[in-house]
Amino acid sequence: MTEAIIWTIASFAARDNETNLADLNTINALGGCGYHVSTKRLSDADFSAELAVLIAAPVASTIKIGVIETITHVEILADFLKRYKKQYPEISVIYEPLSLSLADMAMTESTGSMLVDAIKICLLPCVDVLILPQEQGSADSIRLFTETTQAINTLLSFGVKGVCAKAMTVKYHHDNKQQSIALDVYIDAQREILLSSPSVLSRPSARDENSGVFSSALATVIAQDYPIDDALVVARAYLNQSAETWPNNRNDFPQVVLPNTVLGDQLGLVQQMQLAYDFAPCDTNRLGLYPVVDTVEWLEKVLQQGVKTLQLRIKDKTPAEVVEDVQAAVALGRQYQARLFINDYWQLAIEHGAYGVHLGQEDMLIADFVAIKQAGLKLGLSTHGYYEILRAHQIKPSYIALGHIYPTVTKDMPSKPQGLQRLQRYADLMQDYPLVAIGGISLARAPQVAATGVGSVAVVTAITRATDYQQAIAELLAIVEPQSSLACVNDE
């Protein structure tokens, strides 16, 4: 893994050393390596010279910008960033101007401040993520939320790629009591993310919101190649804790706000999803070896080798053609007392009484989760990182699948492979769940995957393309289920 290099460029009117230290501590705590340029009291020529020195430092993965005090510094920096981004298009620029408010920044006409105007015109088009504090004025949460999303959309029109309005205090009603939470709202062209955390007052150990630590944390996580949604979640968890380590306590992580929840309803989120919560638990937290196959013939072959968790994943037939396969699959699952999951075809799974269904993130928008839950089927959900794991956790499925761990030839994946370190982090964070690792897991890789503590390893080609599938299953079972008791599971 290449080193995560973060450059920080800022001038602080007060508390310089304290703030710079907080930045660098954050970067170190989260596994990055920071290089800092302080712009304070620098002449324009000296500022340009400092930036030229930075060019000689190791290439940045992300650049964090804090307070920039003068119009010419803004112009010099914007010019520098434009040139640097041309040379290194992968680089991300995170900007947290601290003293500027969302409302001021989002004004379309001039604010009367030439500095703010210069920031909007010159700097924002070079910025990937702008982080602004939310004004705490309104007692009406829905209005505050609506105004915030409008302000963010205005800012996006200035050319910044994504905007996060951070730690907005939202009051809402739950169980006849008024609750107060801190809400982060992030919007870019592809996504809108809402994260809720306990209010700052109820978290005495939380870090100072106005110290620039959020953007340093975000920059450091992005520098390690985490996508923006995951980086937001980790940065928020870091702010919510006091420890100077990568966050790993679930209490510190935010909750993803979904429609059909008390908070989601009160924020006026549109209900596109038929969501249900708290699915039937699996009969074990350790689902063991989990072959995923595309024919009834393969189901029977793996069942004959003692497999107790398996999935029928058919991608090349019409729904009508699949009916008989699902029927036969359910019958086999019963005969072998195995946990049979049906991928995608949740209606057929309900109709024919499968043990469970496996669905992906996109299915959350279209599948009827209420019907799946009411039918008593177990639900497995795919996830591809922190954000999706927390989103799945809101629904409390029967298991969470974590993927893809290694490159896979079986499915075109839009995301990058997670790798073992991330898998270990997810396994530690979600250890109370049945977890399934999937994607590119070969016989040779299975021991390291199992050692992360996930109770189940799902494979396709490790079995279906093995020269001797029976031997492959025996060896995989020995790795994943060393103390397998082969308990009956369908006699409930």
Ligand SMILES: Cc1ncc(COP(=O)(O)OP(=O)(O)O)c(N)n1
């Ligand atoms: C155990 C397990 N994990 C993940 C997947 C992938 O499911 P999904 O995201 O729905 O993608 P498709 O399999 O439908 O292509 C899975 N099937 N099983």
Ligand SMILES: Cc1ncsc1CCOP(=O)(O)O
């Ligand atoms: C269905 C699926 N979802 C994520 S990776 C994957 C395919 C896993 O197949 P293989 O074990 O052959 O990499």
Ligand SMILES: [Mg+2]
């Ligand atoms: Mg699917």
